[in-house]
Amino acid sequence: xxxxxxxxxxxxxxxxYANYIFEGVAMGNQSVISPQMNYWDGxxxxxxxxxxxxxxxxxxxxxxxxxxxxxxxRKKWIAEVKFLKAYYHFWLLRIYGPIPIIxxxxxxxxxxxxxxxxxxxxxxxxxxxxxxxxEAAPDLPLQLENENSEAGRITRPGLLAIxxxxxxxxxxxxxxxxxxxxxxxxxDGRQLFNTAPDPAKWAxxxxxxxxxxxxxxxxx
Numbered sequence: 001x002x003x004x005x006x007x008x009x010x011x012x013x014x015x016x017y018a019n020y021i022f023e024g025v026a027m028g029n030q031s032v033i034s035p036q037m038n039y040w041d042g043x044x045x046x047x048x049x050x051x052x053x054x055x056x057x058x059x060x061x062x063x064x065x066x067x068x069x070x071x072x073x074r075k076k077w078i079a080e081v082k083f084l085k086a087y088y089h090f091w092l093l094r095i096y097g098p099i100p101i102i103x104x105x106x107x108x109x110x111x112x113x114x115x116x117x118x119x120x121x122x123x124x125x126x127x128x129x130x131x132x133x134x135e136a137a138p139d140l141p142l143q144l145e146n147e148n149s150e151a152g153r154i155t156r157p158g159l160l161a162i163x164x165x166x167x168x169x170x171x172x173x174x175x176x177x178x179x180x181x182x183x184x185x186x187x188d189g190r191q192l193f194n195t196a197p198d199p200a201k202w203a204x205x206x207x208x209x210x211x212x213x214x215x216x217x218x219x220x
Contacts, residue, residue, distance in 0.1 A: 021045040039095055049088045053102040056085040061105070079139035083154045086132035090166055093125050098184070098192035101128050121192050126170040133163040142219040157219050160212040167208040171201035 004026050021036045021044065030036055034044060042048025059081045063074060085102075092099045100117040101124065107114075140156040169175060177197030184192045 037095075039092060049092055050102065052088050053085060054105055056081050056088070057102065057105040060085075075139040076141070079136040080154055082132045082136040083140070083159050086129045086136070086166075087162065089125065089129050089132075090162075093122065093129070094169070097181070098122050099125060101125060103128070118186050118188075118190075119192060121190065121194070122175050123170075123194055126166065126175070129166055130163065130170075133159055133166070137163075142215065155219070157212065157215040160208070160215045164205070164208040164212040167201070167205040171205040173197070176201050 007023060024030070025036050036044045037046045038044050039046040039049045042051065060078060063078050063081075066074070089099070089101065098119040098121055101120050102117075106117075137156055137159055140154060140159055142156050144150040144153065144155060175193070177195060178193050179195050181193035182191075182195050186192065
C-alpha cells in the first residue's frame, strides 16, 4: 500500500486512513515541519520510538532483580527486549540516517548539556544494532512453544533473518561508501557517513544470511 501501483478511493473512510498517510507521501504532500509517519516524535501515523527505547531500557535495568521467575524465562524476556531495542534503532536509522544511540536512559534530573545527545556515525549505529542482536540470539527459541499464546513474539530464526537484512543494508551503497553525504557532519566535525566502500561488509552480510538460512533449516 506504500507504492503508487494501487490506490484506494479518496477521501477514505476512517479504517483506511493509515493507507492515505502513505498515499499522501506519494502525492508529494510530505511536510518537513510536520512529517507523515513521524517515528521521531510519534505523530501523523508514526510511533514515538525514542519513548519505546526508554521503555526497553527501563525493562532491561529492572529485569535482573524481578523475583520468582525461572532463569530460562528471564533470559528469554531480556533477549526479546534486546531484539526490540535493536529493531527500533534500525527503524529510526532507515528513516533518519545517523541517529543518537540510546544505550542507557538519561537520568530524569539531568541538565541540558547531558540530554543534548549527538548523532553517531551510521557505522556505529549498525554496529550497535548488530551487537544487540548477537547478544539476544542464543536465548531465543528456534520455534514458539505455544503459537496460540505467543504468536508474534520473536524467535531465533526471525531475529537472524532481520539481522541479515540489517547487515545487507549496512553493506549497501546507501550506507557503505556514500559520497553524497560526505559533508554531513556533527557540529564537532565528526563525519556521519563513511565515504570509502568496505568490501568486508559484504562478506559479513553474506555470513549473516547463511546464519539465518541455517537457523531456518534447523527449525524445520
